[in-house]
Amino acid sequence: MTITSHLFEAYLKCPTKSWLRSQDKRGDENAHADWERRQSDCYRSEGIKRLLHDVAENDRVTSPPSTDILGTAGWRLAVDLLAQGHEVESALHAMERMPSKGRGKSGQFMPIRFVFTNKLTKDDRLLLAFDALVLSEMLGRDVSLGRIIHGDDHATLQVKTSALVSEVRKRTEKIAALLSGPSPPDLVLNRHCPECEFQAGCRQKAAEKDDLSLLGSLTEKERRKYHSKGIFTVTQLSFTFRPRRRRKRLRGKREKYHQSLKALAIRANKIHVAGSAELKIEGTPVYLDVEGLPDQDFYYLIGMRIRNGDAVIQHSLWAESTEGEKHIWTDFLAILSAIEKPVLVHYGSYETTFLKRMRERYGELPEDSESANAINSAINLLSVIFAQVYFPTFSNGLKNIAGYLGFQWSDAGASGLQTIRWRHEWAASRVPSRKQALLTYNAEDCEALEVVANKLVELHLAAPPAENSSLDGVIHTSQLKREHPYGFKRNIFSFPELDVINKAAYWDYQRERVYVKTNAGLKRRSKRTSRPKRPLSANETLECPRPRCCLKCDSAKLWGHGRRKRKHVVDLKFMRHGVKRWITCYQVHRYQCQICGATRFPDELRRARGKFGPNLMAYAIYLNVDLRMPQNGVDRSLNKVLDLRLPCGTTSHFKAKAAKTYNDTYNALVERLCRGNLLHADETKVSIKGSDGFVWVFANMDEVAYVYSETREGDLLQTLLKDFTGVLVSDFYAAYDGIQCPQQKCLIHLIRDVNDDILKHPYDEELKRLALAFARLVKPMVETIDRHGLKKRFLKKHLPPVDRFYQHLSDKPLQSEPTVKLRSRFLKNRNKLFTFLKYDGVPWNNNNAEHAVKAFAMLRHVIGGVTTERGIRDYLVLLSICETCKYQELDFLDFLRSGEQDLAVFARRRKGSTETKTSE
Numbered sequence: 001m002t003i004t005s006h007l008f009e010a011y012l013k014c015p016t017k018s019w020l021r022s023q024d025k026r027g028d029e030n031a032h033a034d035w036e037r038r039q040s041d042c043y044r045s046e047g048i049k050r051l052l053h054d055v056a057e058n059d060r061v062t063s064p065p066s067t068d069i070l071g072t073a074g075w076r077l078a079v080d081l082l083a084q085g086h087e088v089e090s091a092l093h094a095m096e097r098m099p100s101k102g103r104g105k106s107g108q109f110m111p112i113r114f115v116f117t118n119k120l121t122k123d124d125r126l127l128l129a130f131d132a133l134v135l136s137e138m139l140g141r142d143v144s145l146g147r148i149i150h151g152d153d154h155a156t157l158q159v160k161t162s163a164l165v166s167e168v169r170k171r172t173e174k175i176a177a178l179l180s181g182p183s184p185p186d187l188v189l190n191r192h193c194p195e196c197e198f199q200a201g202c203r204q205k206a207a208e209k210d211d212l213s214l215l216g217s218l219t220e221k222e223r224r225k226y227h228s229k230g231i232f233t234v235t236q237l238s239f240t241f242r243p244r245r246r247r248k249r250l251r252g253k254r255e256k257y258h259q260s261l262k263a264l265a266i267r268a269n270k271i272h273v274a275g276s277a278e279l280k281i282e283g284t285p286v287y288l289d290v291e292g293l294p295d296q297d298f299y300y301l302i303g304m305r306i307r308n309g310d311a312v313i314q315h316s317l318w319a320e321s322t323e324g325e326k327h328i329w330t331d332f333l334a335i336l337s338a339i340e341k342p343v344l345v346h347y348g349s350y351e352t353t354f355l356k357r358m359r360e361r362y363g364e365l366p367e368d369s370e371s372a373n374a375i376n377s378a379i380n381l382l383s384v385i386f387a388q389v390y391f392p393t394f395s396n397g398l399k400n401i402a403g404y405l406g407f408q409w410s411d412a413g414a415s416g417l418q419t420i421r422w423r424h425e426w427a428a429s430r431v432p433s434r435k436q437a438l439l440t441y442n443a444e445d446c447e448a449l450e451v452v453a454n455k456l457v458e459l460h461l462a463a464p465p466a467e468n469s470s471l472d473g474v475i476h477t478s479q480l481k482r483e484h485p486y487g488f489k490r491n492i493f494s495f496p497e498l499d500v501i502n503k504a505a506y507w508d509y510q511r512e513r514v515y516v517k518t519n520a521g522l523k524r525r526s527k528r529t530s531r532p533k534r535p536l537s538a539n540e541t542l543e544c545p546r547p548r549c550c551l552k553c554d555s556a557k558l559w560g561h562g563r564r565k566r567k568h569v570v571d572l573k574f575m576r577h578g579v580k581r582w583i584t585c586y587q588v589h590r591y592q593c594q595i596c597g598a599t600r601f602p603d604e605l606r607r608a609r610g611k612f613g614p615n616l617m618a619y620a621i622y623l624n625v626d627l628r629m630p631q632n633g634v635d636r637s638l639n640k641v642l643d644l645r646l647p648c649g650t651t652s653h654f655k656a657k658a659a660k661t662y663n664d665t666y667n668a669l670v671e672r673l674c675r676g677n678l679l680h681a682d683e684t685k686v687s688i689k690g691s692d693g694f695v696w697v698f699a700n701m702d703e704v705a706y707v708y709s710e711t712r713e714g715d716l717l718q719t720l721l722k723d724f725t726g727v728l729v730s731d732f733y734a735a736y737d738g739i740q741c742p743q744q745k746c747l748i749h750l751i752r753d754v755n756d757d758i759l760k761h762p763y764d765e766e767l768k769r770l771a772l773a774f775a776r777l778v779k780p781m782v783e784t785i786d787r788h789g790l791k792k793r794f795l796k797k798h799l800p801p802v803d804r805f806y807q808h809l810s811d812k813p814l815q816s817e818p819t820v821k822l823r824s825r826f827l828k829n830r831n832k833l834f835t836f837l838k839y840d841g842v843p844w845n846n847n848n849a850e851h852a853v854k855a856f857a858m859l860r861h862v863i864g865g866v867t868t869e870r871g872i873r874d875y876l877v878l879l880s881i882c883e884t885c886k887y888q889e890l891d892f893l894d895f896l897r898s899g900e901q902d903l904a905v906f907a908r909r910r911k912g913s914t915e916t917k918t919s920e
Contacts, residue, residue: 001022001087001176001179001180002087002088002089003087003088003089003172003175003176003179004088004089004090004091005089005090005091005127005130005131005134006021006091007021007022007175007179008090008127008130008171008172008175009123009127011171011174011175011178012123012126012127012171013123013190013192013196014188014190014192014193014196015174015178015185015188016184016185016187016188016198016202017192017196017198018175018178018179019178019179019184019185020184020198022179025198026197027196027197027198027199027200027201028197028198028199028200028201029197030195030196030197030199031413031418031421032194032195032417032418032420032421033195033196033197035421035424035425036195039116039424040114040115040116042116043114043115043116044093044114047093047094047114047149047154048079048080048093048094048114050154051077051079051094051112052077052079055076055077058075059075059076059077060075060076060077060078060079061075061077061078061079062078062079062080063079063080063081063082064078064081075097076096076097077094077095077096077097078092078094078095078097079093079094079095080092080093080094081094081095083131083134083135083138084134084138085133085134085135085136085137085138086137087176088130088133088134088137088172089134090130090131090134090135092111092112092113092131092135093111093112093113093114094111094112094114095109095110095111095112095135096109096110096112096147097109097110098110108143108145109135109139109141109143110143110145110146110147111128111131111132111135111143111146111147111161112146112147112148112149113127113128113131113146113147113148113149114148114149114150115148115149115150115151116150116151117150117151117295118150118151118152118155118295118296119151119294119295120148120150120157124148124150125148125159125164126164126167126168126171128146128147128148128159128161129146129159129161129164129165129167129168130168130172131146132144132145132146132161132162132165133161133165133168133169133172142162143161144160144161144162145158145159145160145161145162146158146159146161147159151295152296187202187205187206187209187211187213188211188213188220188223189202189203189206189211189213189214189216190213194415194417195417209232209233210233210234210235211232211233211234212226212227212231212232212233212234212237214234214394215234215259215262215263215394215395216394216395216396216397217257217259217262217395217396218259222259228760234263234266234267235263235267237259237260237263238260238263238264238266238267238268239264240260241258241260241261241263241264243477243478243480245690245691254275254387254388255274255275255387255388256387257386257387258274258387258390261274261390261477262390264390265390265391265392266392266393266394268392268475269392269473270392270473270474270475271389271390271391271392271459271473271474271475272389272390272474272475272476272477273388273389273390273459273474273475273476273477274387274388274389274390274476274477275387275388276388276460277384277385277388277389277456277459277460278384278460279379279381279384279453279456279457279459279460280457280460281343281345281379281453281457282341282343283340283341283342283343284306284307284308284339284340284341284342284343285306285307285343285345285450285453286304286305286306286336286339286342286343286344286345286374287304287305287306287307287345287346287446287447287449287450287453288302288303288304288344288345288346288351288378288446288449289303289346289347289351289442289445289446289449290302290303290346290350290351290354291303291416291419291423291438291441291442292350292354293420293423293424294420296322297357298322298325299319299325299328299354299358300318300319300320300324300325300328300423301316301317301318301319301328301438301439301442302315302316302317302328302329302331302332303315303316303317303442303443303445303446304317304332304335304446305443305446305447305449305450306335306339307450314443314446315335316439316442316443317331317332318435318439325361326361326362329358329362330362333365333371336370336371336374336375337369337370337371339370340370341370342370342371342374343374343377343379344374344375344377344378344379345378345379345381345449345450345453346378346379346380346381346449347380347381347382347398347449347452348380348382348398349380349382351378351380352378352380355375355378359375381449381452381453381456382396384456385401385456389456389459391404392404398445398448398449398452399415399448401452402448402449402451402452405451405452405455406451407447407448407451409441409444409448410440410444411437411440411441414437414441419438419441422434422437422438423438426438458471459471459474462474536568536570536581536583536643536645537583538568538583538584538585539573539581539582539583539584540582540584540585541584541585541586541587542584542585542586542587543587544586544587544588544589547591550593550595550596550598552593552596552598553593553595553596553598555593555594555595555596557593557594557595558591558592558593558594566585566586566587566588567585567586567588568583568584568585568586568611569583569584569586569610569611569612569613570583570611570612570613570616570644571583571584571612571613571614571615571616572613572615572616572619572642573615574615574897579619580642581642581643581644582613582615584613612650612654614897614899615897616638616644616654617654617657617658617896618893618896618897619638619893620634620638620650620651620654621651621654621655621658621878621896622892622893622896623637623651624651624655625655625859625875625878625879625882625892626882626892626893628858628859628861628862629862630862630864631649631651631652631655632648632651634651635647635648635649635650635651652871655871655874655875655878656870656871656874658874658878658896659873659874659875659877659878661901662877662878662881662901663877664901665881665901665902665903666705666876666877666880666881668902669703669704669705669880669881669884669903670698670705670707670720670880672703673698673699673700673703673705674698674720674721674723674724675723675724676700676726677726677727677841678700678701678726678727678729678841678842679698679699679700679721679724679726679727679728679729680697680698680699680700680729680730680846680847680848680849680852681696681697681698681699681717681728681729681730681736681846681849682696682697682730682731682846682849682850682852682853683695683696683697683712683733684697684853684856684857684860685712686708686860686863686872688867688868688869688872689866689867689868693708693709693710693869693872694708694709694710694711694712695707695708695709695856695872695876696708696709696716696717697849697852697853697856698720698849699848699849699851699852699887700848701841701848701887702884702887702888703884703887703888704848704852704880704883704884704887705880705884706852706856706876706879706880707720707876708869708872708873708876710869712735713735714734714735714736714738717735717736717738717739718738718739721739721741724739724741725741726741726742727741727742727743727744727835727839727842728741728742728743728744729743729744729745729746729842729843729845729846729848729849730743730744730745730746730846730849731745731746731749731846732745732746732749732750732829742835742839743832743835744832744833744835744836744842744843744844745829745832745833746844746845746846747778747833747844747845748845748846748847749846750825750833751775751778754771754774754822755771757771757818757822758771760818761816761818764816764818764819766814766815766816766819767816767818767819767822770809770814770819770822770823771822773805773808774805774826777801777802777805778844780798780801781795781798781837781844782844784797784798785844790836790840790841790842790843791840792837792838792839792840795836795837796837796838798834798837799834799837799838802834802837806826806827806830809823809826809827810827852883855879855883856876856879859875859879863875881895881903884903885903888903888907890903890906890907890910894910
């Protein structure tokens with residue numbers, strides 16, 4: 001099918017519009033679209049007349065056949081020319097034939113296009129480039145320049161069309177693929193819809209499908225992202241919103257915009273408030289709305305609605321022409337100066353730009369004047385609404401929100417786009433009805449602005465933790481509960497009586513309150529379990545000897561004082577093939593000095609101060625940290641198997657005490673890692689009672705350390721690694737790039753990302769070729785490492801192929817977007833992808849850190865997000881020691897039982913005892 005300039009222009013606005021026009025579909029009447037078409041035709045006709053007026057009759061031609069274009073005729077200007085190329089066609093407004101610049105050189109042809117607007121867009125330049133492309137195919141020679149005549153002053157712009165030809169060809173290829181297909185493109189509403197004749201039909205279809213493009217603020221990139229997740233409708237998107245508790249450091253900052261929350265507000269048909277939505281109007285509110293002509297930067301109407309108690313005054317300042325703009329600005333300032341404490345309230349950035357431009361054009365205001373203060377502190381209601389108040393409307397336009405709140409315009413079809421047409425029609429005909437329509441529309445905008453402002457003030461006053469925080473049709477996200485689609489939920493009943501009946505059906509309640517009264521067996525078991533247990537018998541009894549002297553006066557005259565006491569210490573005894581409960585009973589006297597009267601206990605009792613022995617504590621920590629048993633599970637297991645009768649929370653106490661004991665060991669571990677020659681780093685998320693934290697993992701070949709941080713920002717890295725001079729192996733997280741040291745990026749991460757891109761774009765041959773070239777570059781390196789290890793003298797031979805790969809990568813032109821992004825990633829990390837070729841012992845992947853992350857991830861599953869920040873820090877101290885023992889092939893339980901706090905000393909002792917046994 002032939003691609004015409006008419007279809008090309010429609011495609012630049014919307015692919016659906018281009019397809020509908022190719023099918024000769026007719027849309028509904030659109031007053032603005034019809035007016036634009038008339039304006040364009042009229043401007044084109046007048047422009048052609050102006051061109052013809054300056055050209056002699058024998059130098060011009062009208063509607064010439066395409067076969068005569070290259071003829072020997074001496075014409076200089078051709079108008080209304082139909083140019084045809086290979087499956088492309090364009091109705092040229094005009095074409096100028098430039099004389100040859102020398103002997104033997106052919107003349108040049110330049111297409112001319114007329115645009116009635118004063119400001120040009122990229123689409124206008126692309127349309128001219130399309131004309132040049134079609135003309136070049138028809139003539140068989142390059143057409144590199146074109147002209148656009150535009151605006152009220154008939155300004156001329158010369159465009160270098162050769163720079164736009166490649167983009168035009170891409171668009172035409174897409175149009176050809178679209179028109180050759182049997183089905184229309186995916187329907188997507190966009191900003192062009194209000195000025196399109198197919199708007200009503202497209203919007204109806206989108207509403208029937210509940211399409212995501214109904215959300216006016218949703219970008220194309222976000223829409224594709226949701227589609228990749230299987231989300232195609234607004235209703236589906238609404239179920240993805242999850243209220244989250246904000247971190248302390250972010251509570252003073254504004255929430256980001258949630259498309260899912262907007263969808264939820266539409267589905268529930270209720271206003272949803274996220275954050276505070278503060279709006280305080282301290283003074284006399286002045287609701288401002290300005291009308292203008294955007295392509296001329298001309299403001300012709302300033303509407304002001306002044307509310308003072310119950311009285312309302314409406315001002316409509318009208319400018320007949322551009323000369324009157326200064327007068328209405330002066331009147332605007334005079335009205336502001338006469339108001340006590342005026343507070344300007346407007347909607348959107350149009351009024352913000354207006355206030356800025358007026359001060360630039362007509363001078364700044366005195367700093368202390370009422371008008372200057374009002375302008376400097378003007379309130380933009382859209383900034384108050386954005387990301388804080390979600391109205392159940394598809395966009396945040398004033399008409400949508402005010403319409404939801406019950407306000408109605410006298411002309412339902414009026415819009416900012418229509419006011420442009422009305423102003424041009426009034427300027428051409430001076431019909432009073434057009435001016436009155438503009439004044440009415442502007443005044444109603446000011447009134448609608450007041451309605452929205454009053455609602456925002458009401459929402460602010462009713463926001464939690466206000467005493468009366470309940471408003472009909474308003475939901476605060478802080479009061480929403482996170483929905484878990486799978487799991488047990490607590491029912492919420494409409495009547496208290498139903499709640500009482502429901503509670504009486506709980507399993508525990510019935511076992512303890514109902515069944516025990518009717519079932520004799522349950523009654524006997526409940527009495528049996530309530531009996532106190534006998535005290536545990538001691539395995540050994542130790543008589544603590546009398547102290548040698550008094551601690552106060554060194555006297556040896558110590559005598560028994562008071563009754564003999566007993567202290568039981570519960571511990572474990574490790575045997576060759578098992579472990580058993582071991583209870584030691586200490587029998588002691590308190591002794592009194594006969595010289596000074598001071599009392600004291602024997603030293604043995606002080607060493608056994610706690611109720612539990614060190615072996616029991618070591619074994620409990622081993623079960624919890626190394627074998628990843630939950631703390632309550634450890635308590636129950638020890639009580640069941642060894643009948644220890646540990647109270648709930650004993651293992652948690654053991655963990656805190658052990659973390660304090662080994663804190664110096666942990667700090668020394670972190671310090672050694674940050675001073676070493678090689679460091680692997682990674683990070684992962686952890687949940688701490690509903691809020692998120694992060695755990696950083698640092699490792700080398702022999703040691704591992706876990707460090708907790710509240711955020712994922714690079715401050716912790718900068719602090720710990722400020723003096724690090726070794727090689728840092730990491731993934732592609734940007735925080736690592738701030739460390740000033742040689743770095744090796746994990747090639748496994750890169751390979752996985754490349755593979756994901758190929759799976760997402762299975763028909764992108766260019767991407768496949770680049771990925772295959774990278775794979776062929778890395779594979780010989782891996783084979784060398786498998787044969788010789790991580791040795792620089794064997795790996796440096798791969799540096800020349802790396803240079804050739806990057807040279808080829810830089811020179812090769814690429815077309816597809818995924819391939820361009822991948823090339824940019826290769827080039828950005830060039831000095832960090834192959835560092836391992838220049839050092840001994842530096843791996844090409846981040847396997848050490850990832851292995852350590854897996855160990856924490858399994859422990860995180862055991863923790864289940866119920867720990868505190870102090871608890872997670874204790875876990876990380878013990879886990880660091882546990883994983884380091886594994887890296888060094890040491891036994892974690894033996895280290896805990898040894899009483900040693902230095903891993904190096906424990907390793908030497910272990911090695912010495914092994915050598916002794918071997919020699920024996």
